[in-house]
Amino acid sequence: MADDPIALFDRWLAEAEQSELNDPNAMALATADAGGRPSVRMVLLKGHGPDGFVFYTNRGSRKAEELGANAQASLLFHWKSLRRQVRVTGAVSPVSDAESDAYFASRGRDSQLGAWASDQSRPLDSRAIFEARVEAIRERFDGQDVPRPPFWGGYRVAAEEIEFWQDRAHRLHERRLFTRAGDCWNEGLLFP
Structure with a gap:
């Protein structure tokens, strides 16, 4: 078997980009709070490589609070058109300010403004309040670049396990599990 799981993920993601x-x-x-209560939500992968899988968020959000209390997470990619999924599990750490700055600068202006205006995961009395905050932030940064908010940044999931699941006829699926062993990976199969 002996595939590099990151190279295999690259191939599967490239195929998903063509079909999804x-x-x-x-x-x-998927995260869990200090008491072990789980929570799951959809986010977007914004970078990956041998050092891990990166996403960005408000560092005051529920997910960030849970990662602060329990720095472990699982990711699941599901590509229905390919009948495939990939599960990643590992320790989580913040990405550097420089990496967060670079990604934030690449975002669309409205997304940048929204990051400033949102108290992500906090109660909101009405949509109008949020829209007014966006307009106030738009005026604040009128005619200038929008800097990254100090409360916004990225997280990296350093993969300790990566499982590749491929649908097969009659529910005889194929499951390949890669487990990190230092700088190397061990590979095995799992019963479907």
Whole structure:
């Protein structure tokens, strides 16, 4: 078997980019609070490589609070058109400010403004309040670049396990599990 799981993920993601209509980089992010209560939501993969899988968020959000209390997470990519999924599990750490700055600068202006205006995961009395905040932020940064908010940044899931699941006829699916062993990976199969 002996494939590099990151190279295999690259191939599968490239195929998903050709076949998935919307957001082939969408992934479910599962976290748990300090008491072990789980939570899951969809986020977008914004970078990956041997050092891990990166996403960005408001660092005051529920997911960020949970990662602060329990720095472990699982990701799940599901590409229905390919009948495939990939599960990634590992420790989570913040990405550098420089990496967060670079990604934030690449975002569309409205997305940048929205990051400033949102108290992500906090109660909101009405949509009008949020829209007014966006307009106030738009005026604040009128005619200038929008800097990254100090409360917004990225996280990297350093993969300890990566499982590749491929649908097969009659539910005789193929499951390949890669487990990190230092700088190397061990590979095995799992019963479907």
